[in-house]
Amino acid sequence: MRHYLVLRVIGKLLIPFMLMFALYVQFHGESGPGGGFQAGVIAAAAIIFYAIIFGLPTARKVVPDRLVETMLAGGVLLYALVGVAGILLGGNYLDYFVLAHDPVHGQERGIFWIEVGVAITVSGVMLKIFYMFAGRRRPEGAGE
Amino acid sequence: MIGEHLPALQVVVPLVAAPLIVLARRGAAAWLIATIASFVSLAIALALFVEVREAGVVSYALGSWAPPWGIEYRIDAANSVVLVLVALLASFVAPYAWRSAAFEVPEDQHYLCYAMFCLCLAGLLGIAITGDAFNLFVFLEISSLSSYVLIALGRDRRALLSAYQYLIVGTIGATFYVIGVGLLYLETGTLNIADLAARVAEVGTERPVLAALAFITVGLSLKLALFPLHFWLPNAYAYAPSIVSAFLAGTATKVSIYALLRFYFSVFGAHELFEVLPMGAILLALSVAAMMLASLGAVFQDNLKHMLAYSSVGQIGYITFGISLANQPALTGSVVHLVNHGVTKTALFLLAGAVAFRVRSVRFERLGGLARAMPLTCAGIVAGGFSLIGVPGTAGFVSKWYFVLGALEAGSWSMAFLPVVSSLIALWYMWRFVEVAYFRAPGPALAGVKEAPPALLVPSLALIAVTVFFGLDAPLTVGAAAQAAQVLLGGIR
Numbered sequence: 001m002r003h004y005l006v007l008r009v010i011g012k013l014l015i016p017f018m019l020m021f022a023l024y025v026q027f028h029g030e031s032g033p034g035g036g037f038q039a040g041v042i043a044a045a046a047i048i049f050y051a052i053i054f055g056l057p058t059a060r061k062v063v064p065d066r067l068v069e070t071m072l073a074g075g076v077l078l079y080a081l082v083g084v085a086g087i088l089l090g091g092n093y094l095d096y097f098v099l100a101h102d103p104v105h106g107q108e109r110g111i112f113w114i115e116v117g118v119a120i121t122v123s124g125v126m127l128k129i130f131y132m133f134a135g136r137r138r139p140e141g142a143g144e
Numbered sequence: 145m146i147g148e149h150l151p152a153l154q155v156v157v158p159l160v161a162a163p164l165i166v167l168a169r170r171g172a173a174a175w176l177i178a179t180i181a182s183f184v185s186l187a188i189a190l191a192l193f194v195e196v197r198e199a200g201v202v203s204y205a206l207g208s209w210a211p212p213w214g215i216e217y218r219i220d221a222a223n224s225v226v227l228v229l230v231a232l233l234a235s236f237v238a239p240y241a242w243r244s245a246a247f248e249v250p251e252d253q254h255y256l257c258y259a260m261f262c263l264c265l266a267g268l269l270g271i272a273i274t275g276d277a278f279n280l281f282v283f284l285e286i287s288s289l290s291s292y293v294l295i296a297l298g299r300d301r302r303a304l305l306s307a308y309q310y311l312i313v314g315t316i317g318a319t320f321y322v323i324g325v326g327l328l329y330l331e332t333g334t335l336n337i338a339d340l341a342a343r344v345a346e347v348g349t350e351r352p353v354l355a356a357l358a359f360i361t362v363g364l365s366l367k368l369a370l371f372p373l374h375f376w377l378p379n380a381y382a383y384a385p386s387i388v389s390a391f392l393a394g395t396a397t398k399v400s401i402y403a404l405l406r407f408y409f410s411v412f413g414a415h416e417l418f419e420v421l422p423m424g425a426i427l428l429a430l431s432v433a434a435m436m437l438a439s440l441g442a443v444f445q446d447n448l449k450h451m452l453a454y455s456s457v458g459q460i461g462y463i464t465f466g467i468s469l470a471n472q473p474a475l476t477g478s479v480v481h482l483v484n485h486g487v488t489k490t491a492l493f494l495l496a497g498a499v500a501f502r503v504r505s506v507r508f509e510r511l512g513g514l515a516r517a518m519p520l521t522c523a524g525i526v527a528g529g530f531s532l533i534g535v536p537g538t539a540g541f542v543s544k545w546y547f548v549l550g551a552l553e554a555g556s557w558s559m560a561f562l563p564v565v566s567s568l569i570a571l572w573y574m575w576r577f578v579e580v581a582y583f584r585a586p587g588p589a590l591a592g593v594k595e596a597p598p599a600l601l602v603p604s605l606a607l608i609a610v611t612v613f614f615g616l617d618a619p620l621t622v623g624a625a626a627q628a629a630q631v632l633l634g635g636i637r
Contacts, residue, residue, distance in 0.1 A: 076159075081160075
């Protein structure tokens, strides 16, 4: 679809805003609708949109497979390590109370990093699934 | 300091190992991380086992939210046994995987295979350790989803179909379970299993509780492959890579049986189920059908792994047979058999994997005269078969002894014969292997076949040795199982 001029221009215009919106949903999650899962999906959708317009190989250059797999594992690892941080600071596993001097602030900090982990993994998984389906060779004669 | 966090680390260690493996990517590093994670899990499980024997119950509040509001990890005599079993089998399967997975799984998928193995281990340990009914569902899904992937990794293209079938059935099972838990939550307002137990007793057998019982029973029975809900199991085990069939055969169904035990005895209560409601009769009928028909099914298989899989369904029938009698010796038998059969069946599947490694097939028609080419492997399979039959001196004998005692305590001579009859069927199907491996002339398929490499043989024969050890030193396992049965029969209160 790289020959459609309107799509390309609008896409280029929109994608930064989509990514920005993902960040908004991410960081606004604690006081409004949103959170890591939704933000991760929106960010992945922006890349998928880019891949649809500019083709899969271009998208793979921007967000390589290696990075996607690292995101996929890194997010889970971040989540698990927040839990371990609770243990290291003298609480139980996934204990956010001890993450800051003020327990309420600790809860806020804990869930912040948890949601970052969720967002990274979710967008990684979305992209991985998209890459795998889009990268499959089609059987011959099945159209474009 | 680390000691008090063991319950969390039991699950967290394999859970963290999985993303680390994906980041490591290299096959050898992935294997090393998975093996270390398995060994560490085993060490933690043993430490918890010892701690529970001294302290009675170990409770851990995740995130420092006190139970019953937060998620509680609760280890008592019943689930500490299951934790040790799962971690022990993982510690035998992981070293074996070095050669076996290299042979059976495409090279670019090795690290994913090990990551899934660690996730599956984390899920299974989580089911066993958690004291929260919904958390149990989450771990059930973690272990199931990873096992679908693991089964689909099989070289045989039918593995994909079996994994898909298991996915459909497993999802229905998990959905039924969560519907049941939802109904219980509706009725009691709590998800903590210990708290549920107290509140369900107050509510009594109202209709939502009965519906919850029905949903949880069917859901978990699908997962534990209770006859006639076992149809997904034979193909899933037969076409999966050897390490996967070995690991899942010993752990996945056993952990589901533990979950069923927990709900039956701790939440609903033995009195309600077996005296007020006819659950005993229903379970007994299905168990006997499993012990007879599924074992007979094993006789007519033409493939070693299929035979072992059908035999698993039959052996699961023994365990539920003990549950249906619901008295101290029978339940002891169930818990002992959970361990003994888990160890035996994993050992047998590991040996079947060694056969597949050399012969590249486990079909009986190609295994004629195998004992001459692979004497140690065949001797191991025969020894494992003795345990399935229940020959004295093997683990299988110990558990069957307690089933007979349980049937006698229930006052039924005829039921005491059921395990014996089923053992004869086990003798029949194991004889088929003996006949093929020892009394047939070696076929052309065996030309150039040597004994399996030590990397495969040592872990599998060591596990066979554990089977014999559990048979000779019965007080070790029976003592733990009797305590477990006592805790279960006494309810959680």
